Amino acid sequence: MTGTHHGIVASSNKVEIRSLDFFYGKFHALKSVTMSVQRNMITALIGPSGCGKSTLLRCLNRMNDLIPGASAKGEVLLDGSDIYDPSIEVAELRKRVGMVFQRPNPFPLSIFSNVVYGLKVAGVRNAARLAEVAEQSLRAAWLWDLLKDKLDHSALELPMDQQQRLCVARLLAVQPEVILMDEPCSALDPIATMKIEELMLELKKNYTIVIVTHNMQQAARVSDLTGYMLLGEMIEFGDTNSLFTKPSKKLTEDYITGKYG
Amino acid sequence: MDKRHFDVELDQLREKLVMMASKVENLINYSIEAIRKRDATVAEAALAMDKEIDRMEIEIEEAAISLMARHQPAAGDLRFLVGAIKINNDLERIGDHGVNIAQSAALLASVPEIKVLADIPWMAGLAVSMLKDSLDSFISGDPEKAREVCSRDDQVDELKDQILRVVLTFMMENPNFISGGMTLILVARNLERIADLATDISEEAIYIYQGKVIKHGAEKQSEEGSVNR
Numbered sequence: 001m002t003g004t005h006h007g008i009v010a011s012s013n014k015v016e017i018r019s020l021d022f023f024y025g026k027f028h029a030l031k032s033v034t035m036s037v038q039r040n041m042i043t044a045l046i047g048p049s050g051c052g053k054s055t056l057l058r059c060l061n062r063m064n065d066l067i068p069g070a071s072a073k074g075e076v077l078l079d080g081s082d083i084y085d086p087s088i089e090v091a092e093l094r095k096r097v098g099m100v101f102q103r104p105n106p107f108p109l110s111i112f113s114n115v116v117y118g119l120k121v122a123g124v125r126n127a128a129r130l131a132e133v134a135e136q137s138l139r140a141a142w143l144w145d146l147l148k149d150k151l152d153h154s155a156l157e158l159p160m161d162q163q164q165r166l167c168v169a170r171l172l173a174v175q176p177e178v179i180l181m182d183e184p185c186s187a188l189d190p191i192a193t194m195k196i197e198e199l200m201l202e203l204k205k206n207y208t209i210v211i212v213t214h215n216m217q218q219a220a221r222v223s224d225l226t227g228y229m230l231l232g233e234m235i236e237f238g239d240t241n242s243l244f245t246k247p248s249k250k251l252t253e254d255y256i257t258g259k260y261g
Numbered sequence: 262m263d264k265r266h267f268d269v270e271l272d273q274l275r276e277k278l279v280m281m282a283s284k285v286e287n288l289i290n291y292s293i294e295a296i297r298k299r300d301a302t303v304a305e306a307a308l309a310m311d312k313e314i315d316r317m318e319i320e321i322e323e324a325a326i327s328l329m330a331r332h333q334p335a336a337g338d339l340r341f342l343v344g345a346i347k348i349n350n351d352l353e354r355i356g357d358h359g360v361n362i363a364q365s366a367a368l369l370a371s372v373p374e375i376k377v378l379a380d381i382p383w384m385a386g387l388a389v390s391m392l393k394d395s396l397d398s399f400i401s402g403d404p405e406k407a408r409e410v411c412s413r414d415d416q417v418d419e420l421k422d423q424i425l426r427v428v429l430t431f432m433m434e435n436p437n438f439i440s441g442g443m444t445l446i447l448v449a450r451n452l453e454r455i456a457d458l459a460t461d462i463s464e465e466a467i468y469i470y471q472g473k474v475i476k477h478g479a480e481k482q483s484e485e486g487s488v489n490r
Contacts, residue, residue: 194265201266220331221267244330 013077014039014178014208015060020074022055024067029055031232032074037178037225042200042209044219044240047229047255053212056229057180060210061097062090078178098176102183104163106155106170111138111147114155114166118174133173140206141169142199161192165199179203181211185218197222216256220244228252267332271341274324275400278345278352281317282396284310285352288359289392289455293385295366296448299374307363314356321349337469344469348399351458351465355392358451358458365448372441375431381448384420387413388452391459399466407463411475417456424449 015037022030030052037043037060045053058064059076062083076083083093095118106114115134116124124130134151138144143165147158155166164184171179181200185193200209200222213219219226220240227237228251236243236252247253254260264272288310295303325346328334334342391410398407425446432442464476473480 198265217333220333241327241331245326 012038014079015210016075016077016080017056017059018075018077020056020059020072020076022052022059022064022073023069023071024055025069029232030059033229033232033234035227035234035237037208037210039208040204040206041224042204042211042222043225043227044223045210045212045227045229046214046216046219047235048260049214050231051229052232053227053229054182057099057182057210057212060178060180061094061099063094063099065090095174096176097178097180098171098174099180099182100164100167100171100184102186104160104167104187106158106163106166108154108156110152111155111158111166112151115169115173117170122174137169137173140172140203141165142195142202143169159192161188161195164188164192164196168199168203176207178208178210181209183213184211185213185215193218228255230255267328267334267338270324270328271338274321274328274342274345277317277321277324278349279400281314281321281349281352282400284314284317285356285359286389286393286396288314288356289362289389292359292362292366293382293389295363296369296385297382299366299370301367301370303363304360304367307360311356311360314353318349318353322346325349340469340472344399344465347465348462351461355455355458358455361451362448365444365451368444369441369448372438372444375438375441375445380420380424380427381445381452384417384424384449384452387417387420388456388459391417391456392462395459395462395466398463399469402466402470404467404470407466407470408475410463411460414456414460417453421449421453 013036017033017035017037020030020033021028033052033056035043045056047053055064059072060083064070064072072084078093078097081088083097107117109117112134115137116130119130119133124133135144135148138147143162146162147153155163158166164187168179185196188196197218200211203209204224211219211223223240225238226240226243228235228243228247228249230251236247236249243252244256247256251260288307291303291310292307294300295307325342329339329342332338391413394406395410398404398410428442428445428449432439461476464474467473467475
């Protein structure tokens with residue numbers, strides 16, 4: 001099935017997915033998915049459980065490589081280059097395309113150590129440089145004023161929404177270009193969710209964001225583009241406002257009005 | 262954290278509505294002035310102003326619907342968006358009445374001036390002040406001012422009936438004046454509709470800021486109902 005695409009301009013694509021098929025062993029999880037992720041926009045993937053949205057998200061930084069028996073066919077282009085090309089350094093890819101997970105997962109270290117962990121792994125040892133990046137990253141995640149006087153405290157002491165923002169700061173420290181978020185607010189209360197959503201709207205000025213959410217209202221609130229998936233297929237993809245006011249496909253309308261799923 | 266992005270978008274919508282309200286007020290004042298000055302040339306300019314108002318109506322309506330679809334607002338935010346859509350429609354219709362008045366000014370300029378015109382400027386003044394005050398009540402969040410506007414509508418209705426009687430009598434006595442008389446009646450009718458729409462805007466402002474529905478005497482009925490229990 002070919003999905004319906006509204007108003008996508010090719011030249012502003014950060015990530016392009018072309019006829020992507022994905023298998024978990026023999027299970028056909030993604031069926032000829034085609035879509036584009038535009039620069040400095042938030043793209044949301046919605047759909048009922050098991051529709052393939054998290055699978056698709058994990059294809060964008062090859063996290064699915066870690067799953068035994070998983071295989072992909074088709075193309076995923078980052079700035080025009082296929083990320084599944086054998087010459088691609090996966091570790092480098094995952095720095096450019098970082099991920100925030102459903103449950104905040106700060107390391108059992110200090111706040112400071114969490115933020116600079118990626119830098120240290122990359123060999124950065126200069127204390128001034130580490131401090132500078134830590135401050136920049138925490139500021140970008142709206143945490144600096146809250147945490148600047150307790151950088152040596154354990155990250156695990158923080159409330160959940162701050163833990164999630166710390167994970168974002170940790171990601172930002174290694175200067176990604178694309179931020180993938182897999183249901184980043186599922187474990188958070190409504191106020192914490194609102195703070196993460198506001199942060200996303202700020203971050204998109206400098207980053208490209210793709211979010212998977214089972215909360216379609218969240219997709220409506222924050223995203224510029226939305227893709228509705230069902231049973232591994234991209235049913236409809238396009239401008240969020242259009243999709244939520246006048247979707248082209250009945251299947252989309254049924255889902256967003258609560259008649260299905 | 263500063264304002265929510267949603268609040269920023271609501272502010273932008275409010276500003277657009279304020280701008281549209283200003284354009285509508287200008288058009289009405291312009292058209293009424295044309296009646297006073299017997300200016301036949303204003304109709305085209307009034308049409309152009311109205312075209313811009315129509316364009317803004319569509320833009321504002323689409324923006325409001327988009328905000329409702331994307332943010333699922335509740336409480337005051339929801340009432341504001343529902344009220345904004347209605348006020349937007351009311352403003353566009355007021356603009357249409359302004360064009361009608363401008364077109365009538367052109368017709369009246371071509372017939373001899375008649376003394377019976379005297380009450381039209383007075384009625385126009387009442388309608389324009391109701392419009393201005395209703396818009397103020399919405400913009401500044403003043404439901405008491407809005408209620409006060411609603412109380413003035415009866416006076417405008419009575420004035421329209423009075424003008425109708427006077428003009429009809431004059432037409433019966435002066436058949437040459439029928440064309441001018443019909444035009445005057447139309448002007449009075451348009452002014453009465455402007456006053457009605459100003460009342461609607463006030464009712465919507467009360468709904469936005471107090472959550473109360475007062476149209477069709479609903480508030481009075483509910484008060485009487487509580488007294489009778």
